[in-house]
Amino acid sequence: MKAFMKEFKEFAMRGNVMDMAVGVVIGGAFGAIITALVDNIITPIIGAVMGGVNFSKLAITVGKATIGYGAFIQAVIDFLIVAFCIFCMIKAMNKATNMKKQEEEAPEEPTTKECPFCKTEIAIGATRCPNCTSVLELNADIDLEKPEA
Ligand SMILES: [Zn+2]
DSSP, X not given: OHHHHHHHHHHHHSHHHHHHHHHHHHHHHHHHHHHHHIIIIIHHHHHHHTTSOOXXXXXXXXXXXXXXXXXXXXXXXXXXXXXXXXXXXXXXXXXXXXXXXXXXXXXXXXXXXXXXXXXXXXXXXXXXXXXXXXXXXXXHHHHHSSOOO
């Protein structure tokens, strides 16, 4: 039993379990927003456009069986709205992530430095200038890391 509890603790403490829990909670809250949006705004608008038709009440009676195709149509519409909202959210998030990435990548690492003796551009890791053959001190790299003023 002790080993079982330890295993459960390890499982529950794993980062992705917490992420998943957050996802489920946020997803549930988001679902409530979508439900409210669909029930109170989208469905009445569609109903008004279509002349007061309430999808969920649509049904055909065939003999003794009732085919409630209205509820099915409603479910499909709900799904499309949820899928569209999630698509928009992911698109916005991707855009934000890309923008952040670009900001991070913006300050490009210098690949060249200036030889302090002949002022020509040489490779950043060079310890001897290929142009004037001067031996470059290693700490010169630190001085030259800053962009040329
Ligand atoms: Zn040089």
